[in-house]
Amino acid sequence: MTNKTAVTSAPILSVLAERWSPRAYDKSYQLTQNELVSILEAGRWAPSANNAQPTRYFVVTREDKNHAAIAGTLAGWNQAWAPDASAIILVGVESTNADGNVNPFANYDAGQAVAHLSVQAHELGLHVHQMAGLDIAKAAEILEVPENIHLIVSAVVGKIAPADTLEGPLHEREVAPRTRKSLDDIVLYGRP
Amino acid sequence: MTNKTAVTSAPILSVLAERWSPRAYDKSYQLTQNELVSILEAGRWAPSANNAQPTRYFVVTREDKNHAAIAGTLAGWNQAWAPDASAIILVGVESTNADGNVNPFANYDAGQAVAHLSVQAHELGLHVHQMAGLDIAKAAEILEVPENIHLIVSAVVGKIAPADTLEGPLHEREVAPRTRKSLDDIVLYGRP
Numbered sequence: 567m568t569n570k571t572a573v574t575s576a577p578i579l580s581v582l583a584e585r586w587s588p589r590a591y592d593k594s595y596q597l598t599q600n601e602l603v604s605i606l607e608a609g610r611w612a613p614s615a616n617n618a619q620p621t622r623y624f625v626v627t628r629e630d631k632n633h634a635a636i637a638g639t640l641a642g643w644n645q646a647w648a649p650d651a652s653a654i655i656l657v658g659v660e661s662t663n664a665d666g667n668v669n670p671f672a673n674y675d676a677g678q679a680v681a682h683l684s685v686q687a688h689e690l691g692l693h694v695h696q697m698a699g700l701d702i703a704k705a706a707e708i709l710e711v712p713e714n715i716h717l718i719v720s721a722v723v724g725k726i727a728p729a730d731t732l733e734g735p736l737h738e739r740e741v742a743p744r745t746r747k748s749l750d751d752i753v754l755y756g757r758p
Numbered sequence: 759m760t761n762k763t764a765v766t767s768a769p770i771l772s773v774l775a776e777r778w779s780p781r782a783y784d785k786s787y788q789l790t791q792n793e794l795v796s797i798l799e800a801g802r803w804a805p806s807a808n809n810a811q812p813t814r815y816f817v818v819t820r821e822d823k824n825h826a827a828i829a830g831t832l833a834g835w836n837q838a839w840a841p842d843a844s845a846i847i848l849v850g851v852e853s854t855n856a857d858g859n860v861n862p863f864a865n866y867d868a869g870q871a872v873a874h875l876s877v878q879a880h881e882l883g884l885h886v887h888q889m890a891g892l893d894i895a896k897a898a899e900i901l902e903v904p905e906n907i908h909l910i911v912s913a914v915v916g917k918i919a920p921a922d923t924l925e926g927p928l929h930e931r932e933v934a935p936r937t938r939k940s941l942d943d944i945v946l947y948g949r950p
Contacts, residue, residue, distance in 0.1 A: 572803040576795035579881045581771065582874055587805055602950035603768035603941070610938050611764040612873065613779055615890040615911075619939050625948030653948075671890055674910060677869025681804065682774055685877060689771045698807040698863055709947050718866065719807075746802050747811050749795070755901050756817030756845075758794035 570744050585688045587695040589740055590732050591651040595725035597627065601690050602653070605723065608686030612679040615671035618663060621679040624656040624709050624717075635708045640720065641699025647736060648697065651724030655683075656705055658715040676718060687723055696721040762936050777880045779887040781932055782924050783843040787917035789819065793882050794845070797915065800878030804871040807863035810855055813871040816848040816901050816909075827900045832912065833891025839928060840889065843916030847875075848897055850907040868910060879915055888913040 570586040572578070606623060614620060626636045628649070636656070637649040648654065657680055659672040684694040702717045711717060729740040750757060762778040764770070798815060806812060818828045820841070828848070829841040840846065849872055851864040876886040894909045903909060921932040942949060 572799070574796075574799040574803065576792050576799055578796055578800045578803070578878050579773065582800050582803065582878060585803075585805075599950050600768050604766075604770055606941055606945055606950065607764070607766040607768055608770045608774050610941060610944060611766065611770070611774065611777075611936075613777075613876070613888060615888075617937070619944065621944065623945045623947075625945060625950070627948060630948060656947075658946075671865075671911070673863075674865045674869035677866035677871075678873040679869075681870040681873035682877075684805070685874075686770050686774060696805060696807075712946070715946070719863070744803075745809070749798055749802060752802060752811065752813065753798055753815045753817060754850075754904070754907070755815075755848075756819060756822060758791050758798065758817070 572744065575749065581685055581689050585684065586693070586744055588693050588726050589647040589695065589736055590727040590729055591647070591722065591724040592727045593650045595652050596629070597652045597723065601692065604690060605683045605687045609679040609683035612682040614675035614678065615669070618669055618671070618675070620659040620661065620669055620672040621676045622658045622660065622715050624658065624711065625653055626656070627653045632708055636705060639701040639705040639708070640697060644697050644699060647732065648695070648722045651722035653723050655721050655723060656709065656717050657719050657721065658711060658717040660714055661716050662714065673718060680719070680721060684721070691725070692723055693726045694721050694723050764936065767941070773877055773880050777876060778936055780885050780918050781839040781887065781928055782919040782921055783839070783914065783916040784919045785842045787844050788821070789844045789915065793884060796882060797875045797879045801871040801875035804874040806867035806870065807861070810861055810867070812851040812853065812861055812864040813868045814850045814852065814907050816850065816903065817845055818848070819845045824900050828897060831893040831897040831900070832889060836889050836891060839924065840887070840914045843914035845915050847913050847915060848901065848909050849911050849913065850903060850909040852906055853908050854906065865910060872911070872913060876913070883917070884915055885918045886913050886915050
């Protein structure tokens with residue numbers, strides 16, 4: 567398996583260092599009930615502004631009757647690999663608070679929740695790959711997403727497969743090193 | 759110390775289950791260089807849409823010349839406790855991509871990055887408490903935040919102190935149980 571461990575100037579938790587977003591997934595692996603509950607529980611307990619908990623999940627397993635239709639709402643380049651994963655999870659937010667006001671932290675908090683979910687998935691030996699491109703209106707129609715919930719991203723969850731199950735540009739990306747900006751580029755005040 | 763461990767219907771990583779956001783911080787604890795680099799490295803390696811990495815950090819330690827001024831930009835109810843922590847980290851995003859287009863995932867990705875940072879802090883025996891209320895314009899002026907960066911949230915990092923160092927409503931909140939919506943409330947399709 568490709569070594570994608572983050573190169574850091576101080577040690578970090580191995581599940582954070584080793585987490586990455588593959589495109590090669592085992593087409594036959596089914597998530598267990600325990601795995602699915604565990605990753606959703608991790609998302610559930612993430613922090614949120616005023617504990618508003620705006621994040622909502624729509625879990626479409628590969629065996630779900632709507633899986634092919636939901637896979638069809640992903641951006642074209644993702645349709646080539648994402649349906650192999652065990653499940654596509656669509657993530658939405660309740661973007662207004664109970665008082666009817668807009669919650670300006672809804673997307674930020676959804677990011678936190680999916681981060682916790684992803685870390686837990688990696689802890690279980692699974693991988694997550696989040697995807698930005700999505701036909702939101704179509705996906706919302708297929709899953710009958712309530713009107714007060716706005717879908718924002720999708721993510722696949724599953725068991726990683728060898729990189730050589732992918733071909734061409736997908737294979738190239740799968741084996742490419744992970745890259746990040748330097749700490750100096752992202753810490754703009756009080757650099758340690 | 760108050761037991762705030764999440765109650766989950768399937769086990770999750772202890773650092774995720776045990777993470778919470780206290781208000782009682784040790785006024786004398788200084789973050790080590792290694793701790794600060796480690797938590798920022800965790801944020802640095804979080805995923806982001808198209809690897810755009812929009813998140814920027816402004817680290818104001820308790821000993822920093824601008825600490826009192828930045829503490830003064832927090833919402834009033836946070837000023838009573840947040841300055842005790844070892845550092846206030848302001849989090850901003852570069853909300854346009856290199857091509858000048860708005861990055862609709864900037865806030866979402868900042869949430870992910872701060873989640874990774876927080877998980878790493880807890881792994882190191884530190885605690886993080888994020889805060890939504892902030893006089894953004896004033897904080898940006900104090901720290902000379904570049905024009906293309908928008909501050910979105912703040913967070914304190916430090917060593918937890920006993921709950922009884924807080925009084926009144928702050929003490930009550932410190933010892934109250936953590937609560938979350940149920941899985942049934944947040945998983946709207948494909949509940950496991």
